[in-house]
Amino acid sequence: MTFTIIKTLGINYRTYNDVRHSYFTKWCSKIAHDYAIPHRYLVKNDHLYNWYLTQWINYVEFPYVNECKIYVNAKIDDPDSYQKLFHFYPSTIYDYYPNELLKKIKIELQFKNKLKNA
Numbered sequence: 001m002t003f004t005i006i007k008t009l010g011i012n013y014r015t016y017n018d019v020r021h022s023y024f025t026k027w028c029s030k031i032a033h034d035y036a037i038p039h040r041y042l043v044k045n046d047h048l049y050n051w052y053l054t055q056w057i058n059y060v061e062f063p064y065v066n067e068c069k070i071y072v073n074a075k076i077d078d079p080d081s082y083q084k085l086f087h088f089y090p091s092t093i094y095d096y097y098p099n100e101l102l103k104k105i106k107i108e109l110q111f112k113n114k115l116k117n118a
Helices: 002-009 013-035 039-043 046-073 079-086 089-093 099-117
Strands: none
Touching: 002 013, 002 046, 002 079, 013 039, 013 046, 013 089, 013 099, 039 099, 046 079, 046 089, 046 099
């Protein structure tokens, strides 16, 4: 599936990975504000990133590939149009967040701060 996306967008895997990570850091900005957790702490959290990647597959990759299937099968090669369409999908994740994981992250951060101040 990722290969199909990369091909339609006319980019390589490294660029695709950078785009995905860029959207993750934007999402982390929203979560940092909503949960009062430092942004850098969220971006560095592997569990949170893995959760986000799962959401990415479900809410970005699957819907995008489904919508583009007709055009790809018709062999329409228009990376600019595909890119415009693709950038709509990441916003569908913005309202989702792993509540329990964020609570654990916040507790862990508070514990680290207590140790640091002790």
